[in-house]
Amino acid sequence: MSESRAVGVFDSGVGGLSVLREIHARLPGQPLIYLADSAHVPYGEKTPEFIRERCRRIADFLLAQGACALVLACNTATAAAISDLRSLYPGLPLVGMEPAVKPAAQATRTGVIGVLATTGTLRSAKFAALLDQVGHDVNVIMQPCPGLVERIEAGELASPATRALLAAWVEPLLAAGCDTLILGCTHYPFIRPLLEDMLPASVSLIDTGAAVARRLEGLLAERGFLSGGSDDAPIRFWSSAAPQRMASVLPLLWGHEAEVGFFAG
Ligand code: DGL
Numbered sequence: 001m002s003e004s005r006a007v008g009v010f011d012s013g014v015g016g017l018s019v020l021r022e023i024h025a026r027l028p029g030q031p032l033i034y035l036a037d038s039a040h041v042p043y044g045e046k047t048p049e050f051i052r053e054r055c056r057r058i059a060d061f062l063l064a065q066g067a068c069a070l071v072l073a074c075n076t077a078t079a080a081a082i083s084d085l086r087s088l089y090p091g092l093p094l095v096g097m098e099p100a101v102k103p104a105a106q107a108t109r110t111g112v113i114g115v116l117a118t119t120g121t122l123r124s125a126k127f128a129a130l131l132d133q134v135g136h137d138v139n140v141i142m143q144p145c146p147g148l149v150e151r152i153e154a155g156e157l158a159s160p161a162t163r164a165l166l167a168a169w170v171e172p173l174l175a176a177g178c179d180t181l182i183l184g185c186t187h188y189p190f191i192r193p194l195l196e197d198m199l200p201a202s203v204s205l206i207d208t209g210a211a212v213a214r215r216l217e218g219l220l221a222e223r224g225f226l227s228g229g230s231d232d233a234p235i236r237f238w239s240s241a242a243p244q245r246m247a248s249v250l251p252l253l254w255g256h257e258a259e260v261g262f263f264a265g
Pocket of ligand 1: 044075
């Protein structure tokens with residue numbers, strides 16, 4: 001494939017596919033390379049140093065594959081590693097993500113926002129700085145979700161175990177008057193239907209995949225890296241765990257089967 005204009009997208013696992021689908025929907029003609037670091041998922045319980053080292057290796061690999069831009073489709077990796085990557089690759093178009101506290105603060109009517117995210121994201125200095133900027137006029141309740149990423153990696157999008165985990169986190173948020181719930185981890189859009197089923201219609205869910213796709217489009221356009229056209233460009237998938245594991249959840253999470261390469265880095 002002509003990968004000179006490919007965008008490399010990566011996550012600790014398959015969660016970043018929720019961002020990849022937004023990118024592909026907005027930029028169907030852009031070749032994409034997706035890497036799931038599933039041998040090391042979840043990042044949410046790892047140290048920032050470990051995550052930075054993984055991100056460096058993955059970025060090197062994706063650039064060697066011809067990527068002209070990178071998307072950290074992972075809130076936890078962005079919090080730990082985006083500054084490091086920006087200084088390692090000055091000038092490289094690089095898009096990260098953070099929980100959508102700003103839009104949630106504008107949207108809430110009760111003044112109570114819930115943030116579902118990993119322990120790593122919620123503990124990070126980057127998240128503390130974000131709260132400092134926008135969190136003063138609203139009550140932001142942080143809810144770490146240990147164990148949820150593993151359920152989603154296994155394709156359990158609506159199993160009793162997944163539902164029970166969510167119920168235990170969501171009920172106290174509702175009792176506190178939360179009307180706006182941020183999906184602060186790229187795995188969570190995959191359990192959005194389950195959450196919608198559990199929440200009253202008055203609660204809005206916010207995620208950032210579409211905003212990341214818009215930001216990427218802007219950066220690619222600035223550099224002249226946009227591949228136009230509405231025909232589907234090739235998308236390659238890589239995983240650091242057994243490729244079969246990712247291949248088996250692609251029909252559910254991506255919509256169809258695809259070949260998955262092994263990333264040994
Ligand atoms: N999908 C990731 C995020 O957006 C990380 C999940 C994990 O590996 O803990 O935070």
